[in-house]
Amino acid sequence: MHDTAPPPSIDVDDVTVAYNNGHIALRDVSFKLDAGTICALVGINGSGKSTLFKSIMGFLRPAKGGVRIAGLTVEAARRRQLVAYVPQSEEVDWTFPVSVWDVAMMGRYGHMNFMRIPRAEDKRVAQECLERVGMSGFKERQIGELSGGQKKRVFLARALAQRGRIMLLDEPFTGVDVQTESAIIDLLRDLRDAGHIILVSTHNLGSVPEFCDQVVLVNRTVLAFGPTEQVFTEDNLASAFGGVLRQFQFEQSTIQDHDGRTVKLLTDDERPLVFGKDGHLEYTDRQGREQLVKKREKEARA
Amino acid sequence: MTGLLAPFAYEYMVKAIVVSGLIGGVCAFLSCFITLKGWSLMGDALSHAVVPGVSLAWLLGLPFSVGAFVAGVLAALGMGWVKNNSRLREDAVIGVVFTSFFALGLLLLSLYPSNLNLRTIIFGNVLAISDPDILQVFVISALSTIVLGMKWRDLLLYCFDEGHARTLGMNTRFLHFLLLALLSATAVAALQTVGACLVVAMLVTPGATAYLLTDRFGKMLIIATITGVVCGVSGAYASYFLNGSTGGCIVVLQTLVFLVALVFAPKHGLLAARTQRRVAAIAS
Numbered sequence: 346m347h348d349t350a351p352p353p354s355i356d357v358d359d360v361t362v363a364y365n366n367g368h369i370a371l372r373d374v375s376f377k378l379d380a381g382t383i384c385a386l387v388g389i390n391g392s393g394k395s396t397l398f399k400s401i402m403g404f405l406r407p408a409k410g411g412v413r414i415a416g417l418t419v420e421a422a423r424r425r426q427l428v429a430y431v432p433q434s435e436e437v438d439w440t441f442p443v444s445v446w447d448v449a450m451m452g453r454y455g456h457m458n459f460m461r462i463p464r465a466e467d468k469r470v471a472q473e474c475l476e477r478v479g480m481s482g483f484k485e486r487q488i489g490e491l492s493g494g495q496k497k498r499v500f501l502a503r504a505l506a507q508r509g510r511i512m513l514l515d516e517p518f519t520g521v522d523v524q525t526e527s528a529i530i531d532l533l534r535d536l537r538d539a540g541h542i543i544l545v546s547t548h549n550l551g552s553v554p555e556f557c558d559q560v561v562l563v564n565r566t567v568l569a570f571g572p573t574e575q576v577f578t579e580d581n582l583a584s585a586f587g588g589v590l591r592q593f594q595f596e597q598s599t600i601q602d603h604d605g606r607t608v609k610l611l612t613d614d615e616r617p618l619v620f621g622k623d624g625h626l627e628y629t630d631r632q633g634r635e636q637l638v639k640k641r642e643k644e645a646r647a
Numbered sequence: 648m649t650g651l652l653a654p655f656a657y658e659y660m661v662k663a664i665v666v667s668g669l670i671g672g673v674c675a676f677l678s679c680f681i682t683l684k685g686w687s688l689m690g691d692a693l694s695h696a697v698v699p700g701v702s703l704a705w706l707l708g709l710p711f712s713v714g715a716f717v718a719g720v721l722a723a724l725g726m727g728w729v730k731n732n733s734r735l736r737e738d739a740v741i742g743v744v745f746t747s748f749f750a751l752g753l754l755l756l757s758l759y760p761s762n763l764n765l766r767t768i769i770f771g772n773v774l775a776i777s778d779p780d781i782l783q784v785f786v787i788s789a790l791s792t793i794v795l796g797m798k799w800r801d802l803l804l805y806c807f808d809e810g811h812a813r814t815l816g817m818n819t820r821f822l823h824f825l826l827l828a829l830l831s832a833t834a835v836a837a838l839q840t841v842g843a844c845l846v847v848a849m850l851v852t853p854g855a856t857a858y859l860l861t862d863r864f865g866k867m868l869i870i871a872t873i874t875g876v877v878c879g880v881s882g883a884y885a886s887y888f889l890n891g892s893t894g895g896c897i898v899v900l901q902t903l904v905f906l907v908a909l910v911f912a913p914k915h916g917l918l919a920a921r922t923q924r925r926v927a928a929i930a931s
């Protein structure tokens with residue numbers, strides 16, 4: 346079935362989106378993605394990432410411009426099960442009486458008959474997708490009784506079970522532990538290598554160069570779009586994030602020459618934790634820590 | 648022994664028991680969707696909004712259920728329209744629209760008295776239900792059961808995650824309308840048993856009870872339906888001995904079951920929560 350499908354692509358053309366209250370969330374947004382890419386959608390909170398996803402899915406009607414998926418209208422693409430969408434966690438009702446298995450099965454509805462009675466094939470795919478995200482041991486669990494990372498993985502399994510060639514993930518890494526994050530990244534890489542298009546929104550900058558081929562930098566419009574190396578420049582990031590990025594400038598910090606290249610930087614995408622030589626803690630600012638700087642200098646000379 | 652079987656000696660009691668059980672079951676099945684979708688208020692609104700339809704149907708010589716159904720759907724569409732085109736919150740919109748319909752219904756019924764009097768519509772009177780009305784109830788129940796039986800998975804997905812339903816190319820506008828239509832239809836059917844005031848209990852309480860007792864939607868449907876049928880049948884039966892309002896008996900019974908579930912539910916009940924807290928305190 347997929348062999349005859351047109352190659353996936355997302356073509357966002359000059360899209361402007363306004364909410365009912367008149368707030369223009371996106372203005373003149375254009376970019377185009379072709380098969381076999383992971384593209385990051387990067388921007389601060391409120392920059393319009395979720396809004397862009399909803400317009401790509403056709404949930405919000407653009408005031409101007411349009412979206413085409415694999416050369417089709419969004420509605421036609423949806424009917425053909427081309428696009429899978431993993432919503433932001435806040436948008437799910439976690440108290441709903443459905444199990445992990447039920448949710449994975451929902452990914453198959455589009456392939457089922459009028460009464461949505463699962464066939465053996467549907468069960469096999471749902472099972473396989475749960476295994477792929479490492480959640481097959483939790484099939485009977487009610488979805489509210491999962492950790493943040495497990496919840497994300499279940500909805501990822503549902504998206505996989507849909508077998509679309511285009512996947513949109515809204516903030517899949519928020520509230521997720523490091524192992525889950527790298528497991529998800531590995532999975533996305535596999536999908537990319539199989540020719541899928543992955544569009545993933547995030548405000549965690551650190552992981553983007555690690556696994557994203559392209560970046561769309563947004564703040565109510567597209568500030569930059571292209572390969573990661575070209576888009577991820579200091580100027581671009583400064584204009585996208587303004588003053589909200591946390592900085593650790595080595596010159597102003599308590600790090601000194603004697604720390605040399607042994608400096609170790611730990612981060613969970615919040616403020617980095619920096620260890621100097623011999624594993625002592627370093628601080629962002631020298632000011633107010635003159636004592637400490639002197640002590641370290643003495644130690645280094647000794 | 649013959650004392651306990653006494654109600655079955657009267658044809659009107661047998662009819663009342665059967666009709667109450669049937670309506671109780673259908674309403675209860677639907678109540679699972681209504682409570683999870685957060686439409687409890689909507690159910691209350693619709694059951695009052697059908698009243699002018701009853702009167703107009705009488706004036707036009709149509710079966711009362713047709714008029715009531717049309718009025719219910721119109722009210723639902725009206726609420727949707729006002730909500731989308733004003734800045735009012737949903738509860739305010741529901742409040743305004745359904746009281747207008749209800750008021751219009753009261754006015755029409757007082758100006759043009761019909762075969763169904765005001766008391767019957769507001770409080771129900773299943774003991775005096777006529778054979779054509781029983782037929783209407785059967786037809787509505789059968790249609791609702793068939794539609795729900797075929798489409799419950801779609802409706803479940805629509806209630807749980809409308810975005811995903813749309814992602815899969817489902818027609819969510821149709822599903823929304825379908826759920827509203829089912830709600831109006833069952834509200835009409837239940838009108839005769841318990842009356843406009845208490846319909847909402849039939850459309851909410853069994854679902855709420857079942858939700859406390861299970862984490863699986865399939866089981867929730869079964870538990871709710873059984874509760875609905877049992878309460879309908881035994882409520883109507885008990886009303887013979889109590890010599891009280893049938894609707895009142897049914898709804899009080901449903902409420903008692905709900906209270907028992909609220910306290911004793913194995914996982915989500917008040918007692919279970921307390922035990923869990925105690926176990927956690929001992930373990931730590």
Ligand SMILES: Nc1ncnc2c1ncn2[C@@H]1O[C@H](COP(=O)(O)OP(=O)(O)O)[C@@H](O)[C@H]1O
Binds near residue numbers: 388395
């Ligand atoms: N339903 C809505 N109605 C009105 N404004 C909205 C709505 N949803 C989002 N917005 C506004 O649109 C902007 C973009 O929101 P969103 O797309 O959710 O941002 P992000 O996902 O990047 O954090 C924000 O300023 C937000 O307040």
Ligand SMILES: [Mg+2]
Binds near residue numbers: 395433515
């Ligand atoms: Mg968002």
